[in-house]
Amino acid sequence: VNEFELIARLTQHLPTNEGVVVGAGDDCAVLHAYDPDCYLLLKTDAVVEGVHFNRDAVPEQIGHKALGRCLSDVAAMAGTPRDAVVTLGLPAAFEASWAERLYEGLNALARRYSVAIVGGETVQSPDRCFLSVAVLGSVLKDKCILRSGARAGDALFLTGELGGSLASKHLTFEPRVREAHWLAEHFALHAMIDLSDGLASDLRHILEASKVGAEVLASALPISHAARLRAKTGASKKSPLLAALTDGEDFELLFTSAPGNAVRLLDTWKQQFPHTRLTCIGKVTPGPGVVLKTKEGVQPLSAHGYVHFS
Numbered sequence: 001v002n003e004f005e006l007i008a009r010l011t012q013h014l015p016t017n018e019g020v021v022v023g024a025g026d027d028c029a030v031l032h033a034y035d036p037d038c039y040l041l042l043k044t045d046a047v048v049e050g051v052h053f054n055r056d057a058v059p060e061q062i063g064h065k066a067l068g069r070c071l072s073d074v075a076a077m078a079g080t081p082r083d084a085v086v087t088l089g090l091p092a093a094f095e096a097s098w099a100e101r102l103y104e105g106l107n108a109l110a111r112r113y114s115v116a117i118v119g120g121e122t123v124q125s126p127d128r129c130f131l132s133v134a135v136l137g138s139v140l141k142d143k144c145i146l147r148s149g150a151r152a153g154d155a156l157f158l159t160g161e162l163g164g165s166l167a168s169k170h171l172t173f174e175p176r177v178r179e180a181h182w183l184a185e186h187f188a189l190h191a192m193i194d195l196s197d198g199l200a201s202d203l204r205h206i207l208e209a210s211k212v213g214a215e216v217l218a219s220a221l222p223i224s225h226a227a228r229l230r231a232k233t234g235a236s237k238k239s240p241l242l243a244a245l246t247d248g249e250d251f252e253l254l255f256t257s258a259p260g261n262a263v264r265l266l267d268t269w270k271q272q273f274p275h276t277r278l279t280c281i282g283k284v285t286p287g288p289g290v291v292l293k294t295k296e297g298v299q300p301l302s303a304h305g306y307v308h309f310s
Ligand SMILES: [Mg+2]
Pocket: 072, 073, 076, 193, 194, 195, 196
C-alpha cells in the first residue's frame, strides 16, 4: 500500500470525543477550548525500535506503550488527557497490517480514557520504526500537582509495585489516570511524579524541584514479583531491593502529602482501589540529599542505587 492508502486505513476508526470539532483529515485538528478554570497540559513522548521495544514485540502493545507513557505524565499532574496526535516512522519495507495493529493498541487505550486521536503523520524512517505521541490534557487550576510542592515532614507515597518492569509489564501497564484524579480530589497532594527512570532517579526530581531531601525505608518498598523472580533465577544481577530502586519503566505515581493524611489516605485507597497497592515509603526531610534506611543503618541513596555496607 502507498502512504495515502495507509493513512486512510489508519484514520478510519480513530477514537473521538465531544471536544473535537474537526479531527484527523484537515490541515489541523480543531478543538473546543476548555473551561477557563483549567490549565492545558501538553506532553510528547516517543518510542523507538531497539530502545523501547523490539521488532518482535506485539504491535498492539507498542501502540499502547507509546500513548500510555504520555497518559502517565498527564496523570502525574492529576490531569485529564483529552486529545492526541501521532507520528509513525516506518522503514520502506514494512507490513501495513503491522501499522494497523499498532493503531489498534493505541486506539483501545485512547478509548478507555476518552482520548480523541485527532491527527498525525506517517513518515519514512531509514531502518527503524518509531512512534511519537503528543497528548493535550487539562487540569483544574486548583488541582494541578507539580513536582515542586513537597515540604519537609511530608509522607512519601507510592502506587503499585517496583522493579522488573522490562521483564513484565512495560508494554502493558495501565497509566494511573483514575488513581491520580481520585487522589487529587480527596487529598491535598503537595508534589507528584510518575516513575519512568526508577524510584532512586525520579524521586530526586521532586526533591530538587522542591529543595528538600528524603528518607526512604528499604523495608517498606513494595518490590514486584518480577523483580524477586529475576534475582532468584539469576536473570538479573540486581538484588530485588536494588531492582525496585533503579529499574525503570514502572509508570507508578510517587507523591507527597502531609503526614496527618497518611492513615485516611491508605484506608480509603484500599476501598477505592483494592487491586492496587499504595505504600508509604518514607518521608520528606529538610535535606539535602536522599538516604536509604535499612536494618544496617542509614546510607546515602544515589540515582544509581546505594552502596552495600561491607
Ligand atoms: Mg514523567
